[in-house]
Amino acid sequence: MIFPRSFLFSAAIATLASTSKAADYGVDCSFPIHSTDSSCGDLLGDRAAVYNEYMDGCRKHWGEKGAKRCNAAEADRLSMSQTQPQSMVNYTETGFKKLKAPPKLWELISNYWETNKDEKKLEVWPMGNIYTNNWAAPTYMVSVENDQLPGGGHGLKDQIWEAARPTIEAWTGMKLQPTSQYGIRVYTEGAILSPHVDRLPLVSSCIINVAQDVDEDWVLEVYDRHDNAVNVTMEPGDMVLYESGSLVHGRPFAMKGRFFANIFIHFEPTGEHLYDDGSEELDDFYPPYLKANSPWLDTWAKQNPSGWRKTSPSAAAVAQPITLKGHTAAASGDIETLERLALDDMKALYARDPNGWTPLHEAARAGHLDVVRLLVEKHNADMNYITNEGKGSSPYFIATQSHSPDHPVSQYFKSLGAVYQGPEL
Ligand SMILES: *[C@@H]1O[C@H](CO)[C@@H](O)[C@H](O)[C@H]1NC(C)=O
Ligand SMILES: *[C@@H]1O[C@H](CO)[C@@H](O)[C@H](O)[C@H]1NC(C)=O
Numbered sequence: 001m002i003f004p005r006s007f008l009f010s011a012a013i014a015t016l017a018s019t020s021k022a023a024d025y026g027v028d029c030s031f032p033i034h035s036t037d038s039s040c041g042d043l044l045g046d047r048a049a050v051y052n053e054y055m056d057g058c059r060k061h062w063g064e065k066g067a068k069r070c071n072a073a074e075a076d077r078l079s080m081s082q083t084q085p086q087s088m089v090n091y092t093e094t095g096f097k098k099l100k101a102p103p104k105l106w107e108l109i110s111n112y113w114e115t116n117k118d119e120k121k122l123e124v125w126p127m128g129n130i131y132t133n134n135w136a137a138p139t140y141m142v143s144v145e146n147d148q149l150p151g152g153g154h155g156l157k158d159q160i161w162e163a164a165r166p167t168i169e170a171w172t173g174m175k176l177q178p179t180s181q182y183g184i185r186v187y188t189e190g191a192i193l194s195p196h197v198d199r200l201p202l203v204s205s206c207i208i209n210v211a212q213d214v215d216e217d218w219v220l221e222v223y224d225r226h227d228n229a230v231n232v233t234m235e236p237g238d239m240v241l242y243e244s245g246s247l248v249h250g251r252p253f254a255m256k257g258r259f260f261a262n263i264f265i266h267f268e269p270t271g272e273h274l275y276d277d278g279s280e281e282l283d284d285f286y287p288p289y290l291k292a293n294s295p296w297l298d299t300w301a302k303q304n305p306s307g308w309r310k311t312s313p314s315a316a317a318v319a320q321p322i323t324l325k326g327h328t329a330a331a332s333g334d335i336e337t338l339e340r341l342a343l344d345d346m347k348a349l350y351a352r353d354p355n356g357w358t359p360l361h362e363a364a365r366a367g368h369l370d371v372v373r374l375l376v377e378k379h380n381a382d383m384n385y386i387t388n389e390g391k392g393s394s395p396y397f398i399a400t401q402s403h404s405p406d407h408p409v410s411q412y413f414k415s416l417g418a419v420y421q422g423p424e425l
Pocket of ligand 2: 085086087088089090095223224225246247248291
């Protein structure tokens with residue numbers, strides 16, 4: 001059958017309209033992004049009330065001291081949304097793209113979820129964190145990092161990074177290195193994720209929806225290159241690629257339903273193009289994805305006094321064989337073995353595995369106070385060492401995440417004034 005030309009034309013328009021936005025509006029309509037002055041009145045209903053309830057919720061939840069942190073974190077979010085995007089090199093035309101997760105990746109993630117979805121643990125948020133309204137709608141984690149769960153642990157994380165990397169490299173045209181992986185996070189009824197750009201080095205990223213039970217689509221809001229809001233819907237198995245350091249993204253409309261489970265996989269460009277043979281001349285201080293003379297450079301330099309370091313893939317590939325005897329003993333609370341290692345293989349007590357975990361991190365995760373104390377007090381293990389080359393977690397954070405802030409190991413780190421740092425969302 002042959003369609004008249006005009007029919008084809010209107011069919012094309014209809015398809016476009018169904019996947020794109022209902023109305024043109026920009027930032028500061030659904031939620032403050034650059035400023036708390038709404039730029040479109042009541043177009044979306046009383047969004048000011050939603051926002052005020054959100055911020056009041058944070059302040060009430062954390063009490064007087066925490067309220068200041070809520071306000072400071074919020075000011076930080078707004079200033080990052082203003083300054084960071086214009087400072088970043090954009091590698092794609094649109095900044096985001098939805099597709100189906102590649103089969104291998106989906107298999108890894110969905111198997112893990114199916115096996116472990118009943119083992120979710122409350123996600124502990126730092127005081128005053130304003131990225132989600134976790135005080136009103138708690139979030140949970142079925143962490144891919146949790147090696148207490150069948151299939152979980154560093155091995156799974158590495159497989160997930162490898163399975164996701166080619167898709168995002170092809171999309172950005174750049175060679176990428178892993179920076180962070182977070183999830184599977186389970187949001188609950190009423191959840192809002194305030195629009196934000198990710199902290200560097202979370203640059204070239206994807207979100208995968210793992211499972212959901214909702215009454216209506218819980219939309220991901222992003223902005224197109226004309227700064228118009230776009231709602232992106234996701235089904236389980238959908239993968240949204242996004243330039244998370246420059247593209248403002250959030251879920252400002254409260255979730256209606258039981259749960260929504262996502263995993264976030266982040267990379268940063270190495271500066272090398274995917275299809276070039278020669279390597280680029282890289283600035284030796286700033287990362288290749290920050291624009292010269294842009295306003296974020298100062299902040300970045302303060303946060304990274306020793307400059308950007310490319311983790312050479314070849315260096316990782318030929319990594320020294322490391323002994324993980326100390327890790328195993330620390331994880332299982334085996335003091336006897338640790339004391340023996342201290343005598344004849346001291347290095348094992350401080351060794352870092354490929355993700356930068358030391359035996360102390362393992363002991364913190366397993367919750368063995370006696371091992372933690374042995375390593376810190378007797379063997380001077382660095383209690384503030386951050387995994388994943390400074391981008392991951394401190395032992396204190398790991399103890400709190402794996403157990404609770406009240407757990408004796410968390411309390412112990414707290415009493416020593418240990419650093420509390422974890423990967424950002
Ligand atoms: C996005 O979704 C929200 C909530 O469903 C709706 O109010 C808004 O009009 C939508 N915006 C766009 C740009 O489609
Ligand atoms: C990169 O993309 C973001 C989001 O579309 C935009 O706001 C920003 O201005 C772009 N950066 C540059 C340097 O063009």
